[in-house]
Amino acid sequence: MADRLNGYRILILETREEAQFSRLLVEQGAEVLQCPMFAIHDAPDPAPVEAWLTRFIDKRCDDLVLMTGEGLRRLLKVARRMGAEQAFIAAAGRARKFARGPKPGRALREIGLEPQVTTEKPTSEGVAEMLSRVDLKGHRVGLQLYPDRNHSVLIGAIVAQGAEVDTVLPYVYDAQAADANIITAIDEMAQGRIDAIALTSSGQVRRLVEVARAHGCEARLREGLARTPIASVGPVVSDELKSHGLRADIMPAHDAFFMKPLIAAMSASLSKAAPRATVSSS
Numbered sequence: 236m237a238d239r240l241n242g243y244r245i246l247i248l249e250t251r252e253e254a255q256f257s258r259l260l261v262e263q264g265a266e267v268l269q270c271p272m273f274a275i276h277d278a279p280d281p282a283p284v285e286a287w288l289t290r291f292i293d294k295r296c297d298d299l300v301l302m303t304g305e306g307l308r309r310l311l312k313v314a315r316r317m318g319a320e321q322a323f324i325a326a327a328g329r330a331r332k333f334a335r336g337p338k339p340g341r342a343l344r345e346i347g348l349e350p351q352v353t354t355e356k357p358t359s360e361g362v363a364e365m366l367s368r369v370d371l372k373g374h375r376v377g378l379q380l381y382p383d384r385n386h387s388v389l390i391g392a393i394v395a396q397g398a399e400v401d402t403v404l405p406y407v408y409d410a411q412a413a414d415a416n417i418i419t420a421i422d423e424m425a426q427g428r429i430d431a432i433a434l435t436s437s438g439q440v441r442r443l444v445e446v447a448r449a450h451g452c453e454a455r456l457r458e459g460l461a462r463t464p465i466a467s468v469g470p471v472v473s474d475e476l477k478s479h480g481l482r483a484d485i486m487p488a489h490d491a492f493f494m495k496p497l498i499a500a501m502s503a504s505l506s507k508a509a510p511r512a513t514v515s516s517s
Contacts (some may be wrong), residue, residue: 240265304342372397424459437475
């Protein structure tokens with residue numbers, strides 16, 4: 236599959252695994268325009284995160300629910316600073332681990348652990364559905380949250396099963412820092428300088444639309460997306476596109492909704508025609 240994207244200019248909005256996604260595309264010959272949707276920072280007040288880690292190590296959680304790989308890596312960073320990294324990994328190893336999609340699973344494998352269960356649907360609703368099928372009565376559940384999402388329904392679903400939930404939010408988003416780059420990316424699409432945009436989360440779709448509306452350029456965004464093939468990592472992203480009157484042109488098949496299958500689907504689709512961005516600049 237090497238060089239199947241040679242000459243194609245791909246716009247990616249991935250924030251948490253931007254470097255990995257970019258590298259995989261470059262390996263196929265693509266030119267990558269990176270436009271993270273937001274900057275990620277450690278929680279501004281480390282005290283609640285440190286207190287959670289201390290409880291997790293000392294009191295032991297029966298279950299650990301990881302919503303993002305970024306969250307686990309940030310927890311490890313704080314634990315390392317506390318001198319408790321190995322104690323945290325050991326405590327995580329003793330807990331039954333649930334992962335929201337493949338990214339937390341990859342982060343676990345980086346420290347020699349594996350999730351016992353991974354959601355089929357990488358959403359909060361998918362996590363709630365997954366946990367409804369296991370016995371949580373009397374359990375202490377460590378729940379790693381992520382920003383800009385109301386998790387009350389998920390927390391309520393766990394509590395309703397008779398469990399005690401201990402939540403932690405180890406990082407925050409800085410959205411405004413990325414607005415200028417997003418506007419530039421919209422202009423690049425509208426001017427025909429992008430061969431495809433690759434979307435890996437429903438939040439990326441919402442953020443694109445929100446920024447365009449806030450800056451009075453939603454029509455230009457829609458113009459750009461109308462002339463740019465849209466690659467969706469899976470049905471959750473495709474449904475979000477549909478809710479905004481947009482469409483997914485490219486999507487992996489066979490329930491393989493990850494980065495590598497997405498790149499393979501893009502390669503198969505885009506290689507049938509000459510790079511449009513190259514043509515427009517000639």
